[in-house]
Every structure is written in structure tokens, then in C-alpha cells.
Amino acid sequence: MNVIKVLKAGCSFLTEFKSGDPMSAYDVREFLQSRYKFFEAPITLERMFAEEGGEFQYGEFREKAIRRLVIESSGFIAETGEDTTFTEELLRDVVGAIEKQFKMQISIEVVGYDSILEVQWDQDPLARYTEIQPIQNSMNDKIDQSHPGMGVLALSKIEFNSPVLEEDASTQLTFSLERRQGKLFAENIFYSRAPLKTDEHVQLLKAHFG
Known part of the structure; x- marks a missing residue:
């Protein structure tokens, strides 16, 4: 068997926001867009940390492409074309960066994967x-x-x-x-x-x- 291509390496975190200072969706959007160089960021800020989620697209992490990053009320979802190890490392970096930048604690309850x-x-x-x-x-x-x-x-x-x-x-x-x-x-x-x-x-x- 030969793997021709990784079409999708998805990872999701089901999270709980334990503590921290109030943060605005605008501040989070600007911070993540700057840190990961996203070409597209959520236009409707109300969707961030809401059930439908706010979606970032076409970014960069460790000089490799990020296809999408979604932040919703229940957690985080990311997709790359590398492998799930890389995608999970990206999500842990996102969570750690938000915790540090906004002085808060985010508990990762469940980790899921989606491989194509x-x-x-x-x-x-x-x-x-x-x-x-x-x-x-x-x-x-x-x-x-x-x-x-x-x-x-x-x-x-x-x-x-x-x-x-x-x-x-x-x-x-x-x-x-x-x-x-x-x-x-x-x-x-x-x-x-x-x-x-x-x-x-x-x-x-x-x-x-x-």
C-alpha cells in the first residue's frame, strides 16, 4: 500500500474555559490573524466562541500551511494537509497562545481526529x-x-x-x-x-x- 496524499489531517479539542479575564472577539481575531498570518478571518465576530463558530482560513504554522481554524463555544477545530500530529501541535499552540495572551486557563477535555x-x-x-x-x-x-x-x-x-x-x-x-x-x-x-x-x-x- 502506498499513501499518495494526505487529503485532510483534522484535529478537534472539546474545551472548557476555566478562568481568565474577559476578552473580546475582536482582540482574539486580531491576535490569531497576526500570529498565524491568516489570509481570511471571521467577519461576523458574534460567531466566535458561539455555537456556529468563527472560521480562519489559509494561515501558517512553522512554515507549513493551515487550511482552517474554527473557534466555537465548545472548543477548537483545525485542518491541515500535513498529518494529525502537526495539526494537534497547531491547536495546542493556539490554546497556549490564547491562555498566555489573555491570562486565562483553557481545559482540553476531549481530543478528536479526522483523517482522509x-x-x-x-x-x-x-x-x-x-x-x-x-x-x-x-x-x-x-x-x-x-x-x-x-x-x-x-x-x-x-x-x-x-x-x-x-x-x-x-x-x-x-x-x-x-x-x-x-x-x-x-x-x-x-x-x-x-x-x-x-x-x-x-x-x-x-x-x-x-
């Missing part, structure tokens, strides 16, 4: 699921009767989801492995998503798909 990779195998990683072969053969026989020469169907995606909590789709965890559209099946290029650190995601794919 583009990967390639020498052999079809889904070919091992032979138990669905009878269904696949039956479908292809029917298709060949009604649409001769149109090709065959093959397994293209597997996905596992957690239950949605409180009717909020954002709480759902997903693992998926899906053929990249627009590529020949024979190229065996896939997208994969997992609520894991980047290195754990890679290890899982290698362990179960070769």
Missing part, C-alpha cells in the same frame, strides 16, 4: 470480500442480459458509521474505503476516511487491506 487519505494498492483491496461474490455475479448476469457489453459491477466502497447522537450528523464517526472516481479500477486508487490519527489510519489500512 488517497491511497493505492498493487491488488484490489476489496477483492477479499468473496462472500458478496454471488450477489455481484447475479447482478452482472442481469445487467449483461439487458445491457450486453456494458461491463460488470464490482464492490467499490465499504463504510462503517456510528449512531448519530442528538440528531446531529457532525457527531457521527465514519470509516470508509472508496474507489476514487474517474480512475480505472485496475489502478486501485482509493480514498479512505477514519476518525483516527494519520499514522493509526495508515496502520489500520495496512493491517486489514495489505
